Amino acid sequence: MKNDKKLVQDITSMDVDFAKWYTDICKKADLIDYSSVKGCMIIRPYGYAIWENIQKILDTRFKELGHENVYMPLFIPESLLQKEKDHVEGFAPEVAWVTHGGSEELPERLCVRPTSETLFCEHYANIIRSWRDLPKLYNQWCSVVRWEKTTRPFLRSREFLWQEGHTMHATEEEARAETVQMLNVYADFHEKDLAIPVIKGAKTPSDKFAGAEDTYCIEAMMHDGKALQAGTSHYFGDGFARAFDIQYADQTNQLRYPHQTSWGVTTRMIGGIIMTHGDDNGLVLPPAVAPIQVVVVPAAMHKEGVLEANRALTDRIRAAGYRVKLDDTDNSPGWKFAEYEMKGVPVRVELGPRDIEAGQCVLVTRYNMEKTVVKLDEIEAVLAEKMTEIRDGMYQKALENRERRTFDCASLDEIKETLAEHGDSFIRAMWCGEEECEDKVKELTGVGSRCIPFEQKHISDVCVCCGKPAKHMVYWGIAY
């Protein structure tokens, strides 16, 4: 039984319904499945393999910078969550509560961790005594739970996978340097490995993490012009240290409060990859995290010598260090093409009897569907070049989309007109720093503040909303 090519290609066009296109890819590329657990998702092998590749790259970078992995409990007692006032106010409305163990009611409710600052702080209070114990650079890979009302695969689900770094430092300076360093790790990973251009900046005060002094973020633009917050890094000052009574003796034996950071990225990044690079034929994966980097598809597979030649080529590609798969199933080449396009495999290699005779193969790069005829004995060198080209090309395409959809505006009317003409976009406009104006911009134009970029641009002297002197240039947009 040969499968039909149309069968796998049958997804909604992104121009018709972007949201439907997105969930179609999640399902048809075998990334996720739904279950009877409302708001949670099953991450299927192909989706999870992307996450494993992300983990490997980031975990290596974290460790190179001196971070160590730990594991904290899944639960937080209600009284512990309440120790830092801003923090509990931010999270209490959206946590899942465990009230019973077996048939017994618990003496105190436990929430399923929405984030673990409180647990890390309790532990730090136990183990930090002296300046010799600092810095503490801990990270944890785990799942967290936030009881969201509306959910979407990868982008917003009641449970998601992430890493949360939690560090303690002797001085504010050191802690602030860590906060920025980890934001840079995230930005670098997005740009170099995921081929997603990002804007680095600070959240406005109203948008900071619950309990943080400063929240930095990276913001990416999706294909539809909307913004995705792709990673955050927080500087906490010594607020939690005071609430949890964490003190260290400095070199002169004086007791001091350490300074704290936390930073995290989540499975949401997979959503970012889909919405940055995907197209109407499916997923497009950056080589660094693709579970299969090269798929080898034989043509006229049952002719003598063809399968053997394809196997030999696959072995060579594997030996060169690539994640490669030979598809020697009975499905037609056309069906296979569609299948691996849907799955976003960066490179397809086709090898048939005539190619073998000519000592060549055909190489197709997924992101631009460009065909190259390659001499068989040059395959390793060409693949190495192509992988760099693919990453660069994908990055450039995404950057062009963002630049085409980024506009400088000096008035609310200009913002409204720009959005009416160009659809969802990034708006760069000046802001006075008042929450009232921030809210008003959103209310009147629809775009909210995404971040105060580190790289500022002078657009005008005055706030786009109230006309008073401007403090910052802000990126505004519609967020996922």
Add this chain to the structure above:
Amino acid sequence: MKNDKKLVQDITSMDVDFAKWYTDICKKADLIDYSSVKGCMIIRPYGYAIWENIQKILDTRFKELGHENVYMPLFIPESLLQKEKDHVEGFAPEVAWVTHGGSEELPERLCVRPTSETLFCEHYANIIRSWRDLPKLYNQWCSVVRWEKTTRPFLRSREFLWQEGHTMHATEEEARAETVQMLNVYADFHEKDLAIPVIKGAKTPSDKFAGAEDTYCIEAMMHDGKALQAGTSHYFGDGFARAFDIQYADQTNQLRYPHQTSWGVTTRMIGGIIMTHGDDNGLVLPPAVAPIQVVVVPAAMHKEGVLEANRALTDRIRAAGYRVKLDDTDNSPGWKFAEYEMKGVPVRVELGPRDIEAGQCVLVTRYNMEKTVVKLDEIEAVLAEKMTEIRDGMYQKALENRERRTFDCASLDEIKETLAEHGDSFIRAMWCGEEECEDKVKELTGVGSRCIPFEQKHISDVCVCCGKPAKHMVYWGIAY
């Protein structure tokens, strides 16, 4: 400020109080910490690094055998847990229940997964259609929760980390082969990598996993003569498939129920390592999973050239592929010796001015404290030999302990006398197969059935309890 050697060595002797010795090591070797979350533990960097090494080795083996990783939701709706009758009866009394999301009461309680058979089955019902979809070989690394009354670090805690493999096969034969294959992977890992000898066998019917047709296990003997169940592998038949309506069309287009397995090992293995290999100076780690395999300790560190020579040696050892640490802190060599003995580092290398002059270093193997003088230019070759020697020596030591404490008994009186004379031991004795006798042996002698070993030995013709014809030889012991 130099630390005192006694400070780190101060743990209870195992002969005085084995349980206290165990928890002392957990704390003093920096493996765990407690938190305000009762019954849960914090796995600290040194403990978590052991787990990461375990994961790496096992995950590679699972994948070589064709398994793929997935991620299932943390929660199971009550109605889903109830679909398989035996399963819910086994687990419902010990699950944690989530009843509220934020301030709202949930329409249906969710339990925090104690194991994920039900979630996997629900998913398999969605994705298995034809014989072409089989086998499905899925695995997941995650944490699970069981509301235990009494808890001990690694051995029994309300939350623990594990992997759970869940597979579906077209035939009983294939599923049974998978069950045994994975038990063998666990046994092999314990014996070769953890240097822990294990007995492979089947659980008696009363001790099977909730819902399983057969449960296989590996049982290890701890230093104190007690038994640790170190890994289990279950064959389910098609019971869950029927309960969850999972059917596939075979090659003749007939609908059939697939056959299922599950298998798991947990952070409990770290407890097994401690109690198999540890001594009164602390932890003793097998090289395969030790976070630090070699520690380099300079002698007379501040003399000219010593630190440089130690650094060069450390680099050589690292280049040879070992996880190595140079301790160049101001602590005294004596303090360092005690510290890394407590942490169970397999090999210590000492290098001082006289060694440098003689072109040699001193190598001390933790498990037997044997000293070897090694020529510096032979360090790589000697380390390679030593690592094998250490694993073999640790295995042999553990095996001798088990053999010394294993006795064949032909009557209940003989069991009682043996235990009275030798303390906690493994008893090999015949059994008729009746649960009544199994219970009676435990009640009258204190030892419960651990497993029916694959490798049977004929001790007598009749059941040790009732005197009727015997069906199996059983290992009896006191379990952790």
